[in-house]
Amino acid sequence: MSSSTAVRDLQKDLENKANDLGKIQKDIGKNHQLRKKYTIQLGENELVLKELDLLEEDANVYKLIGPVLVKQDLAEANANVRKRIEYISAELKRLDAILQDMEEKQNNKRETIMKLQQRLQSIQAGKAKA
Amino acid sequence: MEPPAKGTVTPLASLFSEEEARKAASYVEEKIGEKRVEMNRLQQFVDENDNLINLVKKLPDQLHHNVMVPFGKMAFFPGRLIHTNECLVLLGENYYTDRSSKQTVDFLKRRDKTLQSQIHSLKAEIEDFQTEASFFATTASEAAEGLVEIREEYVEEEDLSATVFQSSEKETSNISGGEAEEGELEDDDFARIMSRLNELEMEEEQEGEDGGDRGEERDSPIEILEESQHDLVKGIRGETDRGRIEYGKQETTISVPMKASRHSSSIREPRVAEPRVKAKVIQVLPEAHPHKDIDDQLNCIGPMAQYLPKGDQSHSGTAQQNAGTWRDFQATAGISTAKAKTNVLGPQKIESPIEKPEPEFDSTKAFTGSIVEHAHIQETSTHSDTQSSASQPSKPVSRFKAQRR
Numbered sequence: 001m002s003s004s005t006a007v008r009d010l011q012k013d014l015e016n017k018a019n020d021l022g023k024i025q026k027d028i029g030k031n032h033q034l035r036k037k038y039t040i041q042l043g044e045n046e047l048v049l050k051e052l053d054l055l056e057e058d059a060n061v062y063k064l065i066g067p068v069l070v071k072q073d074l075a076e077a078n079a080n081v082r083k084r085i086e087y088i089s090a091e092l093k094r095l096d097a098i099l100q101d102m103e104e105k106q107n108n109k110r111e112t113i114m115k116l117q118q119r120l121q122s123i124q125a126g127k128a129k130a
Numbered sequence: 131m132e133p134p135a136k137g138t139v140t141p142l143a144s145l146f147s148e149e150e151a152r153k154a155a156s157y158v159e160e161k162i163g164e165k166r167v168e169m170n171r172l173q174q175f176v177d178e179n180d181n182l183i184n185l186v187k188k189l190p191d192q193l194h195h196n197v198m199v200p201f202g203k204m205a206f207f208p209g210r211l212i213h214t215n216e217c218l219v220l221l222g223e224n225y226y227t228d229r230s231s232k233q234t235v236d237f238l239k240r241r242d243k244t245l246q247s248q249i250h251s252l253k254a255e256i257e258d259f260q261t262e263a264s265f266f267a268t269t270a271s272e273a274a275e276g277l278v279e280i281r282e283e284y285v286e287e288e289d290l291s292a293t294v295f296q297s298s299e300k301e302t303s304n305i306s307g308g309e310a311e312e313g314e315l316e317d318d319d320f321a322r323i324m325s326r327l328n329e330l331e332m333e334e335e336q337e338g339e340d341g342g343d344r345g346e347e348r349d350s351p352i353e354i355l356e357e358s359q360h361d362l363v364k365g366i367r368g369e370t371d372r373g374r375i376e377y378g379k380q381e382t383t384i385s386v387p388m389k390a391s392r393h394s395s396s397i398r399e400p401r402v403a404e405p406r407v408k409a410k411v412i413q414v415l416p417e418a419h420p421h422k423d424i425d426d427q428l429n430c431i432g433p434m435a436q437y438l439p440k441g442d443q444s445h446s447g448t449a450q451q452n453a454g455t456w457r458d459f460q461a462t463a464g465i466s467t468a469k470a471k472t473n474v475l476g477p478q479k480i481e482s483p484i485e486k487p488e489p490e491f492d493s494t495k496a497f498t499g500s501i502v503e504h505a506h507i508q509e510t511s512t513h514s515d516t517q518s519s520a521s522q523p524s525k526p527v528s529r530f531k532a533q534r535r
Contacts, residue, residue: 041223044223047244048223059228062226064226077225
């Protein structure tokens, strides 16, 4: 009788762990998407920066804010874009760190699940013999 | 007498189940599809950009254009386009700027360039995926066919190099011992193939001598050789399909890439990869030398050595140099192929570097010593066997030959 309760406990444990793993995997997927978005933005900003650098001093630069084009200083626009790039790269770095962390967690979870499965199997095999 | 083959035989199907391989292949195909869609999108951008460039170029030709101005979704009314040399350009990230037409065209061209580079990288990615997919597909089909992978630890055989005739005897006995599952009937085929290979190499080397030390000149001979080797491989393959033998303590080698690589990487890769693997060659070369002092071997490589006098005795110096560079090249080629997934062609190419230089190194001795002409085809086969045994220490990859064991 005790072995059957042990098996049940193990199974419950296994289920919980599997759920956790699924959650982590989902998070990783989300993280990937976010990363992709940021990478695209970074590329766009870099293009803009390149173009802004190519503009002559007296060129008119506008920023579209809502429905209106607001005239902006070239230097100001340049500084803004630079800051944005900085911000995005920092964000990318942060995401990278998180991703690494999550992957580590995922691997750990996977290992524990494997161990649990093995234990479960050995118990069941023992029961079958008995 | 050597103990018969000591190694493990694993059916390919047990390593990768056919189903899994198919799944992987279909997964990769899916990826390819995604990338294709992405590329189509980019291509569309490029086309639009081209159209825009043409339009912006034409605009300032006239002071004003009569156009139909869209008004709402349904209506148009006649209008006139003025200020034809002024464009408001979106730089991205909601930044706009006033530009003249010419500046706009410049900007658009820069954008085109970035798009093109993106397409380029995407294309490379797709190509990558395609080779992967074909690799998986062949794995699946070969697993289904029931191929086996045979691995053997390579054991250094010093005595082999000392007495070649003995060793060749050993080799043959070895072959018959180890090859029990392969069947004997392939020996003749192999002998035929080897003699053909030797012929090709001779031709090629003569050509190479004509070409001087310009390494680049060799491109075409190599290709010829490789191609003929492919044919030969096809021939062998047809007969060995029941079970192909893998050899080497080298990293995991799967016999699968054969088909895929034969077409895709084998021809291109060796040349492309040549410069980057130079370092490895140096490792390979010194090991190859020990065998040049084996006089007895001459008896066996007679067929190879005898053509040399015909060739270029006076230029033996350059010839040796040639052999050196040639071998460099071949060795790099072999190694690079081995480094890539291409496992099967590597060995073939490697075998030639060692086979070829040897007659030349021995050539001085060959003229003084006794040259035994072995025109008989069986002789050639022993020769090649010996060579394979002799050349083994110098390179770990002779799987092509190992197939015989």
